[in-house]
Amino acid sequence: MKKLLLATTLALATSAAFAAEFGGSDIQRAIDTYRANEVRFQRDFAGRSIDFNWVFYKASSRFIGSGYRITIGNGGFSGNVDCIINDQATLDQLVNWNKGQRIHVTGIIDDVTMGDLQLKQCRLEAM
Numbered sequence: 001m002k003k004l005l006l007a008t009t010l011a012l013a014t015s016a017a018f019a020a021e022f023g024g025s026d027i028q029r030a031i032d033t034y035r036a037n038e039v040r041f042q043r044d045f046a047g048r049s050i051d052f053n054w055v056f057y058k059a060s061s062r063f064i065g066s067g068y069r070i071t072i073g074n075g076g077f078s079g080n081v082d083c084i085i086n087d088q089a090t091l092d093q094l095v096n097w098n099k100g101q102r103i104h105v106t107g108i109i110d111d112v113t114m115g116d117l118q119l120k121q122c123r124l125e126a127m
Contacts (some may be wrong), residue, residue, distance in 0.1 A: 014122055020106065024052030034112035044107045050119065053127060054081070056101040059094060070094070070124065071116070072105055078115020083107060083122030090124055092125060102127040 022030070022045070033043040055069040057080065066086055073080030083105070085091060097103070104127055107119030 017046075019112065020049040020051030022048060022050040024054060027038070027052070028079060030109060030117055031079065031112055031115060035115075036089045041112065048109050049106070050109055051104075051106045053102060053104050055099075056094070056103050056124075057099055059085075059097075059105065070122070072124075074102065075099075080116040081105065081119060082113070082116050083119045083124065085122060085124070093126065094124060097126065 026045075027080070029052075030041065033044060037088040055071050055072055059068045059070050062069050062084065065084070067084045068086075068091065070083045070085050071080050082098045085094070086104075104125045105119075105122060107122040109117065110120045111118040
């Protein structure tokens, strides 16, 4: 019984203490690091969590693979954030969003493609 109580207490403490490692102010820094040195990007950013608020730009179907590519940011040539969303509940929510909708984003930093930060395991919520 004591082991179960201890395990439950540790699990609650761990989940309550979780905080993203990076925020919105780190997006451009991650992209710049990738451009300067991809190995350093992999060491310092890839696989780490990020949590930020920004604006929805667009959702588009993927050329290869399933789901939709969600672009977050200003929509310029680079400096945005991209997520692949397959989750139907999220898709049902974002079908009503328009360009400029403020959203809350959490995810895991994966890569940089064409100057945009790529996230995996994204969660998007309207604000």
